[in-house]
Amino acid sequence: MGQVVEKIRLRxxxxxxLTAHVVELHLVSEAGELPPVEPGAHVEVTLRNGISRQYSVVPxxxxxxxxxxxxxxxDSRGGSVYIHDELAVGDVVEATEPRSLFPLEEAPEYLFLAGGIGITPFLSMIEEAERRGRPWNLVYTGKSAETMVYASSLRSRYGQRVLIHETFGRTRMDCARVISAHPRAEVYCCGPTSYIDGVRTAAETAGRKVHIEHFHGDANPQEDDQAFELELVDTGITLTVPAGRTALDVVDDAGVFVLSSCREGTCGTCETPVLSGEIDHRDVVLSPEEKAENSRIMLCVSRAAAGTPRVRIEL
Ligand code: FES
Structure with missing residues (x-):
């Protein structure tokens, strides 16, 4: 299982x-100094209601x-709604040290593709690309320019290098055309899952690599989810995980303690070794190679793969 991570108290x-749906928090350390933040890094913020969420640190x-x-x-499960409606100036939250899972690699040129709130990691990455003196372009997609946070400041600061693509009443972004227009650029993408999927497909078709930042795993139940048996080998019990519930909730109800934090497949805290059974991995913690190994499961989001009636775990 994951380790207990040291937290920083922030006020x-x-x-x-910033817009009807976005607020910006300025957080200062109660202890004084804050660790440095690499471009594109995020922090995991734990709120008073116990919920943890990951946010890119913006400049x-x-x-x-x-x-x-x-x-x-x-579809907030208590994180963003709590921040918008209840968190107030003077309140204290806890956060991890910044983690950089979306580093800006050395490249001759960059293409940043942002969907909605996925703009946030690119703000610091653009500053870093500027510092390196590398050419870059940003295509920022959202419903309308008024709802796209930081859009006007980016346009006024960087001009034509920022392309704002409004989808309201217009066509979807032609990802293939955008990517092929920048043949030398290293491509970075962040946004909602459907947006990322579109970019990834276009990049793969064009034989291009794309660096992707996810903010959460697929925590919502899916229509074809099926019940499966979860054998807790160390505890000596077998539980049934029905469709519509997570393995973590079922294990919690059985009184077996599993450390958890984000409960949406991003932090790795609930990682548990798998002894047998094929897993439908829905987290964004494990790499594709690690998922193929089938030796670990994030109990908060992942389930038995279709056709796997029983998963045995070391718990
Ligand atoms: S609790 Fe964070 S990945 Fe499961």
């Missing part, structure tokens, strides 16, 4: 409404604070 110094004019932009999610 909300400022909370700013700030002060070295003494971290800024994060939080979208009110339509």
């Amino acid at each position: 909300v110094a400022e909370k700013t409404t 700030s004019s002060s070295h003494d604070e971290w800024c994060v932009a939080v979208l009110r999610e339509a």
Whole structure:
């Protein structure tokens, strides 16, 4: 299972409404100094209600604070709604040290593809590309320019290098055309799952590599989910995980303790060794190679693969 991570206590110094659905938090350390943040890095913030969420750190004019932009999610399970409606200036949250899973590699040129709130990691990456003196372009897709946070400041600062693509009443972005227009560029993408899937397919078809940043795994039940048996070999019990419930919830109900944090497949805290049974991996923690090994499961989102009646785990 994952390790207990040291947390930093942060006070909300400022909370700013950026659009109808996005607020920006300015967080300062109660202990004084904050660790440095690499371009594209994120922090995992734990709220008073116990929920953890990951946010990219966006550039700030002060070295003494971290800024994060939080979208009110339509299907929020308590993270973004709590931040929007309850979290106030002066409140304290905890956060991990910044983690960089989306580093800006050395490249002759960059193409940044952002969908919605997926713009956030690119703000610091653009500054880094500028610092390196590398050419870059950003295609920022969203419903309308008014709802796209940071769109106007990016346009006024960087001009034509920022292309705003509004989807409201218009066609979807032609990912293949955008990618092929920048043949030398290293491609980076962040946004909702459907947006990422479109970019990934276009890149693969064109034989191009794309660096992807996910914010959460697939925590929602799927229509064809099926019940399966989960054998906790160390505990000596077998539980049934029905469709519509997570393995983690079922294990919790049985009184077996599993450390968890995000409960949406992003942090790796609930990782548990698999002894047998094929897994339908729905997390964004494991790499494709690790998923193919089938030796671990994130109990908060992943399930038995179709046709696998029983999964045996070391718990
Ligand atoms: S609790 Fe974070 S991956 Fe499961």
